[in-house]
Amino acid sequence: MNTALFDCKATIIMHGIMFLRKTNRVGCRVENIGFLSDTTQKFPVERGEFNKLNNGHKGFFRQLLGDYRVITDNHDLVKYNNDWFGYVKGCSQIVLKPKTTEEVSQILSFCNENRLAICLQGGNTDVVGASVPVFDEIVVSTELMNEIIDLDENSGVIICQAGCVLENIDKKLEGSGLMVPLDLGAKGSCHIGGNVATNAGGLRLLRYGNLHGNVLGLEVVKANGEVIDCLSTLKKDNTGFHLKHLFIGSEGTLGFITKVSLQCPPRARSINVAFLGLQNFDKVLKTFRKAKEDLCEILSAFEVIDSTSMEFAKETVGITSPIGDYPYYLLIETSGSNPEHDADKLYKFLDLVLVKHLALNGTLATEPAKVNAIWAIREKIPEGFKHSSVLCYDFSLPLSKYFDLVEDMRNHMGSLAKKVFGFGHLGDGNLHLQIEVNEMSKEVRDHVEPNVFERVKQMNGSISAEHGMGFLKANYLSFANPPSKVEMMRNLKSMLDPKGILNPYKVFPWTYS
Numbered sequence: 001m002n003t004a005l006f007d008c009k010a011t012i013i014m015h016g017i018m019f020l021r022k023t024n025r026v027g028c029r030v031e032n033i034g035f036l037s038d039t040t041q042k043f044p045v046e047r048g049e050f051n052k053l054n055n056g057h058k059g060f061f062r063q064l065l066g067d068y069r070v071i072t073d074n075h076d077l078v079k080y081n082n083d084w085f086g087y088v089k090g091c092s093q094i095v096l097k098p099k100t101t102e103e104v105s106q107i108l109s110f111c112n113e114n115r116l117a118i119c120l121q122g123g124n125t126d127v128v129g130a131s132v133p134v135f136d137e138i139v140v141s142t143e144l145m146n147e148i149i150d151l152d153e154n155s156g157v158i159i160c161q162a163g164c165v166l167e168n169i170d171k172k173l174e175g176s177g178l179m180v181p182l183d184l185g186a187k188g189s190c191h192i193g194g195n196v197a198t199n200a201g202g203l204r205l206l207r208y209g210n211l212h213g214n215v216l217g218l219e220v221v222k223a224n225g226e227v228i229d230c231l232s233t234l235k236k237d238n239t240g241f242h243l244k245h246l247f248i249g250s251e252g253t254l255g256f257i258t259k260v261s262l263q264c265p266p267r268a269r270s271i272n273v274a275f276l277g278l279q280n281f282d283k284v285l286k287t288f289r290k291a292k293e294d295l296c297e298i299l300s301a302f303e304v305i306d307s308t309s310m311e312f313a314k315e316t317v318g319i320t321s322p323i324g325d326y327p328y329y330l331l332i333e334t335s336g337s338n339p340e341h342d343a344d345k346l347y348k349f350l351d352l353v354l355v356k357h358l359a360l361n362g363t364l365a366t367e368p369a370k371v372n373a374i375w376a377i378r379e380k381i382p383e384g385f386k387h388s389s390v391l392c393y394d395f396s397l398p399l400s401k402y403f404d405l406v407e408d409m410r411n412h413m414g415s416l417a418k419k420v421f422g423f424g425h426l427g428d429g430n431l432h433l434q435i436e437v438n439e440m441s442k443e444v445r446d447h448v449e450p451n452v453f454e455r456v457k458q459m460n461g462s463i464s465a466e467h468g469m470g471f472l473k474a475n476y477l478s479f480a481n482p483p484s485k486v487e488m489m490r491n492l493k494s495m496l497d498p499k500g501i502l503n504p505y506k507v508f509p510w511t512y513s
């Protein structure tokens, strides 16, 4: 018998799923008959009809990769079995670390023939339980696929292996006056392959768009080991179907991304930030429209924070508003190539919104230290979740109704909630709705879900703006999508991965109700 021990200390609530504070250690038991992971103890999920890893399989992997790229030591396996928040935990007994597309192809072809389930893993920063095994799936990690293959400084196109860490790609680009077109809190850990597989959004999507636009090409290995070469480096290429889009946001269920070609924009030489206090949401929307008109090509982020979020941040992490207390706050960033021109534009804009009484007060930062201090107000709010019990959601909503949901949920929760608040990427219609409670009881959760999802649907919003469905939201797939779309998704899945070995229990529902 093999036992790997896990220890979960955080109390974080993400996406309506509870992250329990546990003092006891939870074991992961693997016997001849059953696999018992922490996830399978929490959720009524059943293991698929996959074969179990035996010594013959291990021998094959060792021969292919050598001993040091086949991890089987229980202690070393822990970080691959546990997600970022320590909430979902699998009990895989093996992690494989290929370096080349050819090795990925051989691993997949072998697993497909032997009906062995695989969990694809990049930086393991996923927040919906997509990146860790549920049972004993073989973890195939892109950790050692970290080579930058080519950079064309003229076109700004970089080609790299899927396991390159986002921040490392950005550093590589800096010398050429370029940058990666996406920025997120996990950039020091997440891999570009994982970003593509989740269609990650982040802080600058407003300016640079999503990965469907910035990824020019992909190389992908199918479940049976066949390599699909869609690694175009062209901006324009209409020679047939744009197959890369199938894999962007597929969360490891359709193929293994091995290489990415990415369009990189010029690095901004000047970055300025304004922080405003506003009286009501109508004025927030008017300011947004004005910012798009007046700041236009240099506008690079538009974030909103409500007063309750600010109160929460003050109580949990000691952050206060530098401009006094207001019902709403806006963080507006510009990035461009000419510091004087950009600052001038932002000063004029700030003047105008104050004169027109759109904003009641505001401050502006042009020096990096002050710019960072203002960004910290926005970025530190989620840190507060570590100090309290908060249910976190990630929704897309029509802008006209963006904050209605916060008010609706406040009424719906009544005394069950301590605070209901919202902040987020307003410029992209992406609201992070938070519900702070005294205790994360079943009563509380049942009161919130699926009610909150139903409200989002009624508002013609999306129950996942940027994080995906993963394992934790997979059972809502048919709730969130029309039957015709779900059927086409199933057809594509069975065509590309007929035995269902790639990331089982993810995206597609694991219980049918």
Ligand SMILES: Cc1cc2nc3c(=O)[nH]c(=O)nc-3n(C[C@H](O)[C@H](O)[C@H](O)COP(=O)(O)OP(=O)(O)OC[C@H]3O[C@@H](n4cnc5c(N)ncnc54)[C@H](O)[C@@H]3O)c2cc1C
Residues within 6 Å of the ligand: 084, 119, 120, 121, 122, 123, 124, 125, 126, 127, 130, 131, 142, 162, 183, 184, 185, 186, 189, 190, 191, 192, 193, 194, 195, 196, 197, 198, 199, 200, 201, 202, 203, 250, 251, 252, 253, 255, 256, 257, 258, 466, 467, 503, 506
């Ligand atoms: C602090 C923090 C901040 C974050 N901020 C944002 C944010 O602003 N915006 C946002 O959208 N998300 C955000 N996220 C979540 C986001 O999805 C991930 O950070 C990131 O995109 C995942 O990359 P990863 O390499 O860690 O992938 P993993 O977590 O390892 O995997 C994610 C998914 O991709 C699949 N996968 C990984 N590699 C491959 C591959 N090579 N081929 C096929 N499938 C693969 C996995 O199976 C899994 O389904 C944040 C997470 C954290 C922890």
Ligand SMILES: *[C@@H]1O[C@H](CO)[C@@H](O)[C@H](O)[C@H]1NC(C)=O
Residues within 6 Å of the ligand: 322, 323, 324, 325, 361, 362, 363
């Ligand atoms: C307005 O903001 C400034 C900082 O820019 C601050 O010093 C001042 O106190 C604020 N005014 C009010 C009324 O809060």
Ligand SMILES: *[C@@H]1O[C@H](CO)[C@@H](O)[C@H](O)[C@H]1NC(C)=O
Residues within 6 Å of the ligand: 458, 459, 460
């Ligand atoms: C949602 O969209 C439908 C059809 O597109 C429309 O009839 C309905 O009024 C919309 N609902 C809301 C709340 O806007």
